[in-house]
Structure formats: structure tokens, C-alpha cells
Amino acid sequence: MKRKHSLALAALMGLAMTVTACGSDDGGESAGDGGTSQSGGAEGKIGVILPDTESSVRWESADRPALAEAFEAAGVEYDIQNAEGDAERMTQIADTMIGDGVTVLAIVNLDSESGAAIQEKASSQGVATIDYDRLTLGGSAEYYVSFDNTVVGELQGQGLADCLGEKDANIVYLNGSPTDNNATLFAEGAHSVLDGMSNYKVVGEQAVPDWDNEEAATIFQQLYTAANGKVDGVLAANDGLAGAAIGILEGNGQAGKVPVTGQDATVEGLQNVLAGTQCMTVYKSATQEAEALAEAAIALVNGDEAETTGTTTDSEGGRDVPSILLEPQSITKDNVGDVIEDGGQKAEDVCTGEFEKLCADAGIS
Numbered sequence: 495m496k497r498k499h500s501l502a503l504a505a506l507m508g509l510a511m512t513v514t515a516c517g518s519d520d521g522g523e524s525a526g527d528g529g530t531s532q533s534g535g536a537e538g539k540i541g542v543i544l545p546d547t548e549s550s551v552r553w554e555s556a557d558r559p560a561l562a563e564a565f566e567a568a569g570v571e572y573d574i575q576n577a578e579g580d581a582e583r584m585t586q587i588a589d590t591m592i593g594d595g596v597t598v599l600a601i602v603n604l605d606s607e608s609g610a611a612i613q614e615k616a617s618s619q620g621v622a623t624i625d626y627d628r629l630t631l632g633g634s635a636e637y638y639v640s641f642d643n644t645v646v647g648e649l650q651g652q653g654l655a656d657c658l659g660e661k662d663a664n665i666v667y668l669n670g671s672p673t674d675n676n677a678t679l680f681a682e683g684a685h686s687v688l689d690g691m692s693n694y695k696v697v698g699e700q701a702v703p704d705w706d707n708e709e710a711a712t713i714f715q716q717l718y719t720a721a722n723g724k725v726d727g728v729l730a731a732n733d734g735l736a737g738a739a740i741g742i743l744e745g746n747g748q749a750g751k752v753p754v755t756g757q758d759a760t761v762e763g764l765q766n767v768l769a770g771t772q773c774m775t776v777y778k779s780a781t782q783e784a785e786a787l788a789e790a791a792i793a794l795v796n797g798d799e800a801e802t803t804g805t806t807t808d809s810e811g812g813r814d815v816p817s818i819l820l821e822p823q824s825i826t827k828d829n830v831g832d833v834i835e836d837g838g839q840k841a842e843d844v845c846t847g848e849f850e851k852l853c854a855d856a857g858i859s
């Protein structure tokens with residue numbers, strides 16, 4: 495443990511010192527959801543805790559396989575678990591991982607408070623931590639690996655404006671979870687684009703607790719009713735929330751007439767974009783994000799400094815967190831094929847049934 499402590503300290507102090515990393519004490523045993531150890535690879539062991547399976551399909555369908563691939567390519571031992579939306583469970587998984595000897599722990603927090611507590615405990619045990627995708631406010635992560643989330647919101651705002659055009663329009667915002675710092679950034683980014691356009695009026699705005707898709711449908715229905723059905727555009731923070739809004743619009747004969755934004759380029763999101771019920775989504779390559787995490791984690795294991803793109807201010811903790819922020823891409827009907835070409839989704843998953851023809855029309859095969 496002592497050696498590990500010096501590792502985290504070195505990283506904390508930003509010293510580029512070479513430390514012999516802890517060898518695997520698992521003997522390369524397959525740890526739960528995929529531990530691996532390849533000769534010639536980096537030493538140390540990386541634990542990743544994903545948040546849930548409900549707020550977005552991305553965590554299990556895109557992030558997990560991309561992370562496994564990145565760690566395997568780097569030849570580093572890893573353990574990926576999912577907290578199933580339960581912060582206590584995330585804390586327990588973190589404890590177990592620390593007990594199992596992970597050298598670096600990456601989390602996608604469920605809320606900043608529980609995330610910060612996990613990171614504090616890890617650091618007291620000499621385990622370095624990384625914020626994956628969501629910044630833990632008041633946390634102590636050595637690095638933050640994500641996309642530029644304000645830009646994600648800006649792309650959503652611009653995407654909605656492009657779909658609405660110059661007419662007067664009533665807009666409803668369906669924001670992400672209030673406990674997710676990203677959700678704040680997405681909303682800020684979207685507002686920064688749309689608020690300056692005087693032809694648009696916000697007629698409803700609400701955050702969806704835990705990004706819960708079912709609750710999103712209830713919330714959207716209420717906002718829709720409160721606006722007397724006079725809703726011309728929906729700024730939905732991700733594809734799951736978009737799907738919930740589209741369901742309600744469908745019930746009112748408005749699906750396809752009212753543009754809805756999204757995020758994650760999920761299979762359902764891309765199908766909705768092709769069908770015209772969703773005006774856009776935002777693609778954030780899981781491969782890129784997972785590779786960036788693997789690089790940062792391996793740098794920590796080796797006592798090196800990772801290459802960063804800048805810092806992110808943690809206003810609660812009053813510190814600038816060294817960050818690797820990647821560039822998101824706006825996806826409309828015209829470039830759904832980009833996601834497939836990039837390996838973000840498979841044509842065979844998107845182009846099923848009624849979508850076969852829509853894919854063919856969009857030049858996707």
C-alpha cells in the first residue's frame with residue numbers, strides 16, 4: 495500500500511517521477527467483468543465504475559466495450575463495474591476495488607457528494623482517481639476525462655435553431671439530472687445559443703431526476719399540457735429524454751412536426767433522426783473517451799503526467815482540474831453515416847426493419 499500511496503502523491507504533486515508500479519496480485523485472474531493482464535503491458539490495475547444502465551444505454555453498450563478494448567490494447571489489468579444507479583453500491587464497489595489493489599480508480603459519479611467521498615477514501619489509501627465523463631464537484635480526482643460539455647449544449651441549441659428556422663417558436667427544455675454537473679453545462683450551452691434569438695420563447699423547462707426516461711415522459715406531458723400543447727421545439731438533453739418527449743408528441747399527433755434534440759447517438763436516437771422524429775443528436779465517440787481514460791490512468795500508474803487539453807474549474811472545490819476534453823459532433827439526417835463509419839454504431843443495429851429503407855436513402859449500408 496505504501497508504494498501505491500507514493501504513486502498517488504507523486505501524481506498529486508504533478509511530479510514526473512518514475513515509480514515501480516505495483517505488480518498484479520491477482521495473477522492475471524479474470525476479475526468479474528473483465529480483468530486482464532498481458533505481458534509487456536503497463537503494470538498496475540485500473541478500476542472503472544459506470545453509473546447505471548438506465549440513464550443512457552451508452553454506459554453498457556458503448557463505454558464498457560470501448561474501455562475494455564482500450565485497456566486490453568494497453569495491456570493493463572482492469573475491472574469495470576456498474577453501480578446500477580445506486581450511490582451506496584458505487585461506494586461499496588469502490589471499497590472492494592481498493593481492497594483488490596486497484597492503482598487507479600475512475601468513476602462516473604452519481605452525484606458529486608458521494609463521488610467526492612469515494613475519491614477522498616481512495617486517496618487516503620494511496621489510490622489515484624479520475625473523473626470519467628462527469629466532473630465531481632468538490633472532488634479530488636487527478637484528471638477529468640470527458641467531452642467539452644458546454645459545446646455539447648451549444649450543438650444542441652444550434653441544432654434546434656437550425657431545425658426550427660426563423661419562425662417564432664415556443665421551446666421546452668427537458669434537462670438532465672440536477673445531480674450531474676454535465677447536465678448543468680448542457681443546459682448552459684444550449685441557452686447561450688438560443689437565449690439570444692428573440693423569435694424563440696421558453697415555455698417550460700425542467701430537470702429530470704437521475705435522467706429517468708419514464709419520469710421524463712411524465713414531466714414532458716405536464717409541461718406540454720401547461721403550454722396548452724403550443725410547443726414548437728424540444729431541447730432534450732439526451733436521446734433517452736428525447737425518446738420520452740417523442741412518445742408524448744406521438745400521442746398528440748405532433749411527432750416529426752416538433753423538432754427534438756438529443757445526445758449519445760444511440761441506436762434509437764439515430765433511428766429517430768432517420769425517421770425525422772428527432773432533429774439531431776450529439777455523437778461523442780466512446781472509443782476516443784475510453785482511450786483518453788486509459789492514457790491518463792496509465793500515466794498515473796507510471797507516475798507520469800498525462801497530456802491534457804486544459805483545466806476545468808471545480809467551483810465547489812475551488813480548484814482547476816487537469817482535463818482531457820474531447821470534441822463532440824453534431825449529427826443530423828445528413829451525417830448519420832459518420833457515426834457508423836466511425837464505429838460508434840453498427841449499420842446492422844440501426845438499419846433494421848422499417849429503418850432499412852431510411853438507411854439506404856441516407857446512403858448507409
Ligand code: BGC
Pocket residue numbers: 549550552627628670674676677705732733757758
Ligand atoms: C453523459 C451523457 C449521458 C447522461 C445520462 C451524462 O453525464 O455525458 O452522455 O447521456 O449522462 O447518462
